[in-house]
Amino acid sequence: MGKLRLGVLxxxxxxxxxxxxxxxxxxxxxxEVAVVISDNEDAYALERARQRGVPAGFVNPKSFSSKxxxxxxxxxxxxxxxxxxxxxxxxxxxxxxxxxxxxxxxxMNIHPALLPAFPGLHGQEQAWRYGVKFSGCTVHFVDExxxxxxxxxxxxxxxxxxxxxxxxxxxxxxxEHVIYPEAIRRFAEGRLKIVGRxxxxxxxxxxxxxxxx
Numbered sequence: 643m644g645k646l647r648l649g650v651l652x653x654x655x656x657x658x659x660x661x662x663x664x665x666x667x668x669x670x671x672x673x674e675v676a677v678v679i680s681d682n683e684d685a686y687a688l689e690r691a692r693q694r695g696v697p698a699g700f701v702n703p704k705s706f707s708s709k710x711x712x713x714x715x716x717x718x719x720x721x722x723x724x725x726x727x728x729x730x731x732x733x734x735x736x737x738x739x740x741x742x743x744x745x746x747x748x749x750m751n752i753h754p755a756l757l758p759a760f761p762g763l764h765g766q767e768q769a770w771r772y773g774v775k776f777s778g779c780t781v782h783f784v785d786e787x788x789x790x791x792x793x794x795x796x797x798x799x800x801x802x803x804x805x806x807x808x809x810x811x812x813x814x815x816x817x818e819h820v821i822y823p824e825a826i827r828r829f830a831e832g833r834l835k836i837v838g839r840x841x842x843x844x845x846x847x848x849x850x851x852x853x854x855x
Contacts, residue, residue, distance in 0.1 A: 645666075645672050645673050645674045645830075646671075646672060646673040646674070646726050646727055646826070646829070646830040647673070647674060647676040647723065647724045647725050647726045647727075648662065648666075648673050648674065648675045648676060648725065648726075648727050648728075648729055648826070649675075649676060649677050649678075649679065649719075649720040649723060649725035649727070649728045649729070650662065650675055650677075650678045650679070650687070650691075650728075650729045650730075650731050651678075651679050651680070651681075651716070651728065651729070651730050651731070651733040652678060652679075652680050652685055652687035652688075652730075652731045652732050652733055653680060653681055653682045653685055653687075653732055653733050653734040653735070654682070654685055654686070654687065654732045654734070655685070655686045655687065655732070656678075656685065656686055656687025656688075656690045656691075656731060656732065657732075657815065657818075657819065658729075658731035658732060658752055658818055658819065658822050659675070659678060659687050659690055659691065659731045659732075660690050660819075661818070661819035661820075661822060661823060662675060662729065662731070662822060662823055662826065663675050663690070663691075663694055663696070665823035665826075665827075666823075667694075670823060670827065671823050671826050671827040671830055672827070672830045672831070673727075673826055673827075673830045675691070675694070675696050676696070676697070676723040676724060676725055677696065677697045677698070677699075677719060677720065677722075677723040677725065678690075678691035678696055678697070678698040678699075679698070679699055679700075679701055679716060679719055679720075680698075680699075680700050680701070681700075681701060681702070681703050681733070681734070681735060682700070682734075683700040683702070685700075687731070687732070688700065697723065699719065701715055701716060701719070703735075709738050709740075710738065710739075710740050713737075713738050713740035713741045714740055716741060717740060717741060717744045717745075720744075720745075721744075725745075726748065727745075727748050727749075727750065727826065727829055727830075728741070728745050728748060728749040728750070729749075729750050729751075729822070729826065730749065730750065730751040730752070730784065731752065731822075733751075736788060737749060737784050739786070742784070742785070742786065747783055747836055749783065749784040750781055750782070750783060750784065750794070750822075750825060750826070750829070751781070751782055751783075751784050751789070751791070752779060752780070752781050752818050752821075752822050753765055753779065753780045753781075753782065753789050754766045754779050754811065754814045754815070754818065755768065755769055755777055755778065755779065755780065755814075756769075756776070756777060756778045756779075756780060756796055756798065757780040757782060757789055757790075757793060757796075758789075758790070759774075760772070760777075761788050761789035761790070762788055762789065764807075765777075766807055766810050766811040766814055767807040767811075769801070769810070770801065770805060770806070770807040770810050771807070774801055775800065775801055776798050776799065776800055776801060777798075777799050777801055777810060777814060778796055778797050778798040778799045778814060778817060779796065779797050779799070779814050779817050779818045779821060780793055780795075780796045781793075781794045781795050781796075781821055781822055781824075781825040782794055783836065783841065792836055792839050792840065792841045793841060794825045794828070794834065794841045795821045795824060795825050795828075796821070797817035797818075797820065797821045799813050799814050799817055828843050832844075833845075
């Protein structure tokens with residue numbers, strides 16, 4: 643059984659992409675990034691991918707007559723590279739039905755807040771302004787809504803008295819780089835099971851030799 647082939651969609655600097663590639667290179671996850679696609683020609687994520695020898699390309703949404711046609715082009719590239727799991731890493735577009743139908747329960751996203759609280763843009767700043775004492779980040783499967791899909795894993799980050807939105811965001815990002823590869827690892831090991839809105843992680847059974855039976 644080969645490594646799980648990942649397709650990463652990113653719009654910006656790609657720090658989560660880097661964390662995923664680093665975890666894969668270190669053998670921490672049985673996965674490899676097969677292709678990186680961006681809707682932003684200047685996204686540094688594309689450069690990160692190229693530095694690792696990963697195929698990377700810009701798909702311009704403005705070149706298509708509709709969102710569906712744009713997503714068909716994305717899906718075509720993902721399929722061309724044999725992608726089995728799609729990872730959104732700072733991808734600043736809502737995924738539509740074309741991609742969801744092409745990869746059912748096989749699209750993950752990372753969000754910088756403890757969902758279902760503070761969905762949408764700038765989750766860290768939303769939490770900080772609201773005055774919560776704990777925030778964090780969430781990896782979830784993607785559905786038709788905005789940050790509404792079944793939750794896979796979360797990490798909690800305390801909000802300190804002297805925090806700013808920026809300092810909180812930095813500490814949340816550190817945890818994003820931990821839990822995103824972990825979510826991918828569980829998927830690659832076939833340990834994730836969706837039941838309704840809940841995602842369960844199956845435990846790995848310990849090895850038993852024939853002599854012990």
